[in-house]
Amino acid sequence: MTTDPRWIDEHGHEIDEDHRGLVYDIRTLVDRRRALGLFGGVGVTALLAACSSPESDPTASAVPTATPTATPSPSPSASAAASGPLDEVPDETGGPYPGDGSNGVNVLDDSGIVRSDIRSSFGSSSTVAAGVPLTIALTVRDAATGSALVGAGVYLWHCDRDGNYSLYSRGVEGENYLRGVQETDSAGTVRFTSIYPACYSGRWPHIHFEVYSDVANAVASGPIVKTSQLALPGEVNDLVYATSGYEQSVRNLAQTSLARDNVFGDDGGIHQIASMSGSVAGGYTAALTIGV
Structure with missing residues (x-):
């Protein structure tokens, strides 16, 4: 049989x-x-x-003990080889403040936009955005094969601690902080040094990104491969927003949820919720692998 x-x-x-x-x-x-x-x-x-395994000790624990910490950010030595198909990250709106030329101002063709540390403005201003430190690690993979997309261009942007978007919001029209472009490494990963964004009225805390075939296409506002958003998890939001400077985020977060969010609400952000590690004192890392 x-x-x-x-x-x-x-x-x-x-x-x-x-x-x-x-x-x-x-x-x-x-x-x-x-x-x-x-x-x-x-x-x-x-x-x-x-x-x-038939050879395993029946008296030993069969399942490794898992610690209640978030998945660490992707390792720089991670393999670019195919890991098998994965779900494609949903297409989402770039919102009204993309800075990519699709809604007024275009920061992508400015000298200095290709950078890893996006906390400060560049060009005519050097203002530094304040907030809890956050490293954002995105790993880009081909959804059909799981292979890392090496050399892709990633443009990332988000609001500041007050919920304002540089280039657009009142008082920060002359700033371009919290925006940057990078090329994915041999593991398909980019890392941005930033600050934890606010929760502003009507939206769950999030980070925007666009994926291009390469950096040359990104800075030339070429064809976009994927536009989507990363969702920040509730338990870390609560910890960060309890710190000084994020007071208005506490009220705004209490009035929304992932389920009610107009972007993540369809599926609760299941493919877009970042894995977190770190602390308020030492800063956090938000890591997400996306299929495109």
């Missing part, structure tokens, strides 16, 4: 009956975490092997 393929492990061995329930649970967990993009350093194969 042919063995049900659900009970065959990664080595081709039949999993004994005592371990089948655990394997089913782990594979269910794997599927869910794949959908949410939450796996960090623990490999899927290793996780399954730990509970299904």
Whole structure:
């Protein structure tokens, strides 16, 4: 009789009956975490092997103990090789303040826009945006294959601690801080040094980005491969907004939710919620892998 393929492990061995329930649970967990993009350093194969291998110690814990911390930001040495298909990040609006020439001002052709530290304005102003430090790490992959998109151009922007967008909002029209372009590295990753954005009225805390085929197309306002947004998780929002300077964000956040947000509300931002690490005192890292 042919063995049900659900009970065959990664080595081709039949999993004994005592371990089948655990394997089913782990594979269910794997599927869910794949959908949410939450796996960090623990490999899927290793996780399954730990509970299904005939040679494993039956008295040992079958599942590695997970710590309640967020997935760390992508490693610079991460492989660019195909990792298998992943869900494409949803297309979202660039909003009314893109600064890419589609709604008035165009900052993309300004000298100085290609940079990793976006906290300060460049050109005629050197104003530095204040706020809790935030590193934003985006890893761009081909949704069909999982391969890292090396050399892609990423333009990223967001509001400041007061909920204002440089170039557009009253009082900061002459600033261009919290905007920048970078090229993805050999792992398909870009990292921006920034500050934690506010929660302004009517929107869940978020960060905008556009993906281009390369930096040359980005700074020339060429064809956009993907326009989307990153959502910041509620538990970290609460911690950051309890600090000085973010007082109005506390009120605004209390009046909205991911489910009611006009961008993330359709699916609760399942493919756009960043994995977080760090602290208020030391700064946070928001990491997200996106399929395009």
